Amino acid sequence: MTSAAGSESGSPDEFQPAGGKLERGLIWVFIVVPTLALVPGVLFAWGGWIGWHDIVLLVAFYVLTTTGIGVGYHRGFTHGAFKCKRGLKIGLAIAGSMALEGPVIRWVADHRKHHKFADRDGDPHSPWRYGTTAWAVTKGFVFAHVGWVLWGQDRADPAHYAPDLVNDRDMAAISKCFRQFAAISLLAPALIGALWDRSWHGAATGFFWGTLVRVALMHHVTFSINSICHVTGRRPFEARDRSGNVWWLAILSQGESWHNLHHADPTCARHGVLRGQIDINAWLIKRFERLGWAYDVRWPDRQRLERKRVTVV
Numbered sequence: 001m002t003s004a005a006g007s008e009s010g011s012p013d014e015f016q017p018a019g020g021k022l023e024r025g026l027i028w029v030f031i032v033v034p035t036l037a038l039v040p041g042v043l044f045a046w047g048g049w050i051g052w053h054d055i056v057l058l059v060a061f062y063v064l065t066t067t068g069i070g071v072g073y074h075r076g077f078t079h080g081a082f083k084c085k086r087g088l089k090i091g092l093a094i095a096g097s098m099a100l101e102g103p104v105i106r107w108v109a110d111h112r113k114h115h116k117f118a119d120r121d122g123d124p125h126s127p128w129r130y131g132t133t134a135w136a137v138t139k140g141f142v143f144a145h146v147g148w149v150l151w152g153q154d155r156a157d158p159a160h161y162a163p164d165l166v167n168d169r170d171m172a173a174i175s176k177c178f179r180q181f182a183a184i185s186l187l188a189p190a191l192i193g194a195l196w197d198r199s200w201h202g203a204a205t206g207f208f209w210g211t212l213v214r215v216a217l218m219h220h221v222t223f224s225i226n227s228i229c230h231v232t233g234r235r236p237f238e239a240r241d242r243s244g245n246v247w248w249l250a251i252l253s254q255g256e257s258w259h260n261l262h263h264a265d266p267t268c269a270r271h272g273v274l275r276g277q278i279d280i281n282a283w284l285i286k287r288f289e290r291l292g293w294a295y296d297v298r299w300p301d302r303q304r305l306e307r308k309r310v311t312v313v
């Protein structure tokens with residue numbers, strides 16, 4: 001391992017913040033290739049190279065992985081906004097792993113560090129790290145969006161930031177199997193597309209839409225929470241950082257872009273607390289609660305929110 005923090009902590013390799021050369025190379029491939037696929041994707045769609053099977057695969061895998069990250073990795077495991085039964089916990093951790101954003105323990109550790117140092121020294125991905133001039137913010141934006149994953153030096157030590165997950169046998173096992181879940185996520189749309197269409201063409205379009213386009217879209221929406229939502233957006237609540245609410249990302253991020261409220265009240269299970277703020281992840285947590293799979297949910301506390309309110313919007 002190359003990480004100094006990793007060598008100090010003594011926790012197993014798969015939980016360490018920085019990968020070796022091969023892993024960093026693979027991260028480049030998994031981020032850059034699907035992004036490049038977006039451009040021909042639009043042209044292919046124009047030319048009719050998309051069927052309703054492909055749209056179903058794209059939406060299904062997008063919602064599955066976005067839920068794994070937003071409901072599981074983020075609101076549940078990082079912030080403890082709710083507790084869940086073992087089956088749901090395992091399901092969410094696997095769905096999050098399929099988003100190709102890293103093993104659950106490493107993701108949670110980085111995100112807890114982000115909240116601890118938000119937009120100050122030590123934040124793994126603040127767009128303000130280089131300063132406030134136009135050029136500094138441009139550089140910072142690219143870093144916060146994607147650079148921190150590729151060359152960031154402020155990654156968190158999981159043994160320090162996520163000891164609860166390191167000591168959870170299910171989470172440790174799922175983190176260890178990250179590569180296998182990533183492989184399933186990459187190949188499943190092609191396999192389903194082939195069986196559904198009974199053709200190689202179905203496999204090819206399934207892979208293109210269900211894997212490449214889905215991963216690119218999902219990655220850039222998630223990355224935007226770190227970049228766009230820390231640069232712009234309304235700030236109706238008091239937070240110690242520059243987090244903002246970005247309405248036009250609300251549907252695609254399933255509610256994660258109500259980021260100002262989230263930084264003002266991080267353990268709250270609902271991020272879209274104001275009138276008209278759609279929050280699909282909160283809706284899903286409510287469904288899980290009704291099914292008895294989620295409990296001890298921290299729903300918004302009106303008085304608490306009023307105290308944090310700074311402006312009427």
Ligand SMILES: [Zn+2]
Binds near residue numbers: 114
């Ligand atoms: Zn943030």
Ligand SMILES: [Zn+2]
Binds near residue numbers: 111115
């Ligand atoms: Zn958070």
